Amino acid sequence: METRELRYFVAVAEDLHFGRAATRLGMAQPPLSRAISQLERRLGVELFHRTSRAVSLTEAGTVLLREGRAALDAVEAAERRTRRASENPGLVLASKAGAAGEILAKLLDAYAAEPGSVAVDVVLCRVGEQEKLLRDGRADVALLHLPFDSTAGFDVEELSTESQVALFPAGHPLSTRPHLRMSDLAELPLPRWPSADGVYAPGAGPEVHDHTQLLQLITLGRAIAVLPESCRTQLGDDIATVPVLDAPLVTTVIAWPPHSRSRALAGLILAATRL
């Protein structure tokens, strides 16, 4: 199977429409239809149920969409990492914008002080995006937060664990309580984060994808959030925090793709575990 075929298949599988997929791919519809039929013939597998009115994935097609995306990511990663290996020897670290600020600063300082350390580019990305960056080679290493981010397929080292606090606009009735339980927050407008594929679950709270956005919504009284306690250092006095006793503990981990064990990466991980 060629990556071109995979890209075509994924495009069609994503919008379930040959015409639109073809436009996205910058080609005409007939050769795309043909390419997919050929792929099906070569695999000996039907990938789509087609009526002249609608297209849908078969069982096998669903498998190929999942596995094919992973494969394309791996190919892209190979390409990008090769390019980077030749031009600069630095590392790219991905982290959620607004989260892990303190630990990130300490890590960068500690690593920079090591003998033989290389330049570290920091990519601050939207929630949940780190995994994708790590998988397709745009990043070499990432800071993730359990239990929110998935570490599936990566090697990890735990860095720190902390409890969570609720964030209220100053003056909110609950903000004077010494502590809370999750059940106290059940009826409040908790924000909804996008899942790995960028889709939001249906629900009541506002949709957010980074911390700045969230803090602003809280200040405006449009949202309440539960965040790791370390976020306090970034808050002004227009937001009050209250410990939430039964919120899950948040673990910050450093994660990297399991095979890539360069000297520079090993040094960074070592520096991280020694924090």
Place this chain on the structure above:
Amino acid sequence: METRELRYFVAVAEDLHFGRAATRLGMAQPPLSRAISQLERRLGVELFHRTSRAVSLTEAGTVLLREGRAALDAVEAAERRTRRASENPGLVLASKAGAAGEILAKLLDAYAAEPGSVAVDVVLCRVGEQEKLLRDGRADVALLHLPFDSTAGFDVEELSTESQVALFPAGHPLSTRPHLRMSDLAELPLPRWPSADGVYAPGAGPEVHDHTQLLQLITLGRAIAVLPESCRTQLGDDIATVPVLDAPLVTTVIAWPPHSRSRALAGLILAATRL
């Protein structure tokens, strides 16, 4: 980057010889040379140092060899799993031949008794081969043994932990001791297992790649081995066992590729954790 180009590159990188690589690929040498040059031009990266006498990998080439192999495995996995998804709904479980016999039997029985279970094909493979099978889609799930096998990149659940015993031919002087330490075995012909790439470390002991082979060598007095205690159930009375107090504990885990979460696989994993 197309998988064809990657396959060409990996072939050349593996034997560092354009002529031989071309033969292996079933093509002539000139088009292969050209394909590699094109790849280098498109990537903007030199992958090989060539003199007209010898070929060697550059830094970037080394990266592409590692990442490219992973990418090719992922593509192959996508293809194989898609094929299998369409023809039969069963699972393929990989396990070392000769190891984990008892736990494997119990697992298969327990899972088969579940409602809605599917057929499970068992692939008994050589030591260290399970990871490759899991990565390239020939298996859906595998039994691995820590700390020997690497679980890098897989999701795992621990199944059992056991201590190790030394195996001697009947009548060996050490076989009557109540217990031993690793240092007692330092001078003895411990066998050498192949690493993930099938290469044996240099050393004194005999090269082995499965348990039958090993047991025969022990019976013949040509080797001594340290194995998990559960192997006792498979031994005849021509082999004696002695506990080794400071040998590392062996953990049997069930491992699977992190994204593939089919209903059938989830059932098997559940059955395994309940053993």
Place this chain on the structure above:
DNA sequence: CGTTTCCATACCCCCACGGTATCGCTGCCG
């Protein structure tokens, strides 16, 4: 200095991929 051993270059051919035109099916609306 001839010979051998490699990889690169030159040149040719053909297939496969992409484009345009069109067909055929199906659901919708007047």
Place this chain on the structure above:
DNA sequence: CGGCAGCGATACCGTGGGGGTATGGAAACG
């Protein structure tokens, strides 16, 4: 009920690129 619009499949054509053979040219070796 018929015309139409939407969409995928089919037919046919042109070209670029991937593969083949022949050969060049550099380096090691006797």
